[in-house]
Amino acid sequence: QKEVEQNSGPLSVPEGAIASLNCTYSDRGSQSFFWYRQYSGKSPELIMSIYSNGDKEDGRFTAQLNKASQYVSLLIRDSQPSDSATYLCALAGDAGKSTFGDGTTLTVKP
Amino acid sequence: DVKVTQSSRYLVKRTGEKVFLECVQDMDHENMFWYRQDPGLGLRLIYFSYDVKMKEKGDIPEGYSVSREKKERFSLILESASTSQTSMYLCASSDARDGRSYTEAFFGQGTRLTVV
Numbered sequence: 001q002k003e004v005e006q007n008s009g010p011l012s013v014p015e016g017a018i019a020s021l022n023c024t025y026s027d028r029g030s031q032s033f034f035w036y037r038q039y040s041g042k043s044p045e046l047i048m049s050i051y052s053n054g055d056k057e058d059g060r061f062t063a064q065l066n067k068a069s070q071y072v073s074l075l076i077r078d079s080q081p082s083d084s085a086t087y088l089c090a091l092a093g094d095a096g097k098s099t100f101g102d103g104t105t106l107t108v109k110p
Numbered sequence: 111d112v113k114v115t116q117s118s119r120y121l122v123k124r125t126g127e128k129v130f131l132e133c134v135q136d137m138d139h140e141n142m143f144w145y146r147q148d149p150g151l152g153l154r155l156i157y158f159s160y161d162v163k164m165k166e167k168g169d170i171p172e173g174y175s176v177s178r179e180k181k182e183r184f185s186l187i188l189e190s191a192s193t194s195q196t197s198m199y200l201c202a203s204s205d206a207r208d209g210r211s212y213t214e215a216f217f218g219q220g221t222r223l224t225v226v
Binding site for chain 1: 140141152153205206213218219
């Protein structure tokens, strides 16, 4: 079993809709969770970090963490075509090593 | 603005060549990483370094070596390039000061390497 599993995707939503991206992980001791956005041909960039159970909101983005169920999710409200990208879920472990999921590709259709 | 800079955006090398990929960060980060990214395989860790002259193997170190002589610079070396090493290579760094090991990674722009 992979350490980090994401929705296989691709995910397509209409402009203005809510996009929901999900991630489950196997290491119960994981402490830090991140969502990166990667545009085609570009490198990943951090968009959200979450460390505690519950929700964390930043503009149109909300990260949700449930350590008991070992899942972390990202909601994008009022999705825009510019949100079309691959979203990577990651866990940071010892020495800052991150374990990444394979990513979910999101397409927002105008 | 934090910055991780990779020396080349695109490279084309011949099979058997020794290839150097350079990465420099200006954030005074302790940790530096080299990943490769391939379609369907995600990001895979090749090597990482948590201090000058220190290195540890990641998940796929075969065919690669690294060098970290200065804190800000981390080099990836392909000893004898093969076509199977055609990939996107991503350098990253993260902060470990004050015991903050579980921190986010900052990525360079990536090097698209093609071995022919």
